[in-house]
Amino acid sequence: MRKVILALALALAATLSFAQTNPGGKPTVQLVRNATLIIKYNGKKILVDPMLSSKGAIESWAGIQTNPTVDLKMPVNHIVKGVDLVMVTHTHEDHFDKAASKILDKSIELINQPADKGFFEKEGFINATALQDNKIWNGISIHRMEAEHGSGELLKLMGKTSGFVLKAKNQPTLYIVGDAIWTDDIKNNIKKFKPDYIIVNSGGALIKGYENTPIIMDEMQTMALIGESGKAKVIAVHMDALDHCRTTRKSLRQKAAEFNIGTDKLIIPQDGEVIKLSL
Numbered sequence: 001m002r003k004v005i006l007a008l009a010l011a012l013a014a015t016l017s018f019a020q021t022n023p024g025g026k027p028t029v030q031l032v033r034n035a036t037l038i039i040k041y042n043g044k045k046i047l048v049d050p051m052l053s054s055k056g057a058i059e060s061w062a063g064i065q066t067n068p069t070v071d072l073k074m075p076v077n078h079i080v081k082g083v084d085l086v087m088v089t090h091t092h093e094d095h096f097d098k099a100a101s102k103i104l105d106k107s108i109e110l111i112n113q114p115a116d117k118g119f120f121e122k123e124g125f126i127n128a129t130a131l132q133d134n135k136i137w138n139g140i141s142i143h144r145m146e147a148e149h150g151s152g153e154l155l156k157l158m159g160k161t162s163g164f165v166l167k168a169k170n171q172p173t174l175y176i177v178g179d180a181i182w183t184d185d186i187k188n189n190i191k192k193f194k195p196d197y198i199i200v201n202s203g204g205a206l207i208k209g210y211e212n213t214p215i216i217m218d219e220m221q222t223m224a225l226i227g228e229s230g231k232a233k234v235i236a237v238h239m240d241a242l243d244h245c246r247t248t249r250k251s252l253r254q255k256a257a258e259f260n261i262g263t264d265k266l267i268i269p270q271d272g273e274v275i276k277l278s279l
Helices: 002-021 076-080 098-103 114-122 153-158 184-193 219-227 249-258
Strands: 028-033 036-041 044-048 085-087 110-112 128-130 134-137 140-147 161-167 174-176 197-201 233-237 274-276
Touching (some): 174 184
Parallel strands (some): 110 128
Antiparallel strands (some): 028 036, 028 274, 161 174
16 A cells, blocks of 8 residues: 555656646647637746627627627636736737726736837736837747838828737747738748747738728738748638628638648637647
């Protein structure tokens, strides 16, 4: 009996040791809905661009139906439970809504762009950091990237937006592009950081009165990004959840087929789907 107890104790100690040296397991990205992501990275749970409203709780942006156009696939308390960090690319309501501001603990660590510093102060978040360039957080190097949320007159109308690059030892490098059209700056960011994964908002969203000017990447701009993506796998999100997004999962997959781009290169997750990341 003593030998059995000793063996069990040793096995438990080994398990605990493994858990401490491998906190959180392998890195993953889960698409919650639209651009809301749960990223498990370097043993931490990171929530990106939380839009937590129920279906139809937000006004229509294209005169078609209220937003979001689909329900969440998981309970809100599951989404926010155990979150170590919230990252917000910008504060348009489809990336940080009233529901998120109400539900999230005001003391949670949060990283945002400098343009949104006043917004988070007003909302009462006491641990929000307006990231200018980069910082180290729990062994993760976080770099903020500028992005262009449209072109011409729309660029001023849409305001500032950002993306983030995550790097850590023994973790894949992850580039979250955010709400952006395809630009040389994004191409240069890819060359500089050589990400293993690029998360791109590919919904082809349009604004009334500017129907010929996408404010985020559409099918063709996503194909252009893939053409310059190097070794990276591309994860396309921000589709089939808002009434002003004209690019769908189906239309993006069809365009990818025209360019002979397979699922080994372009990943188009469903809401709730978890993608395992590797080096």
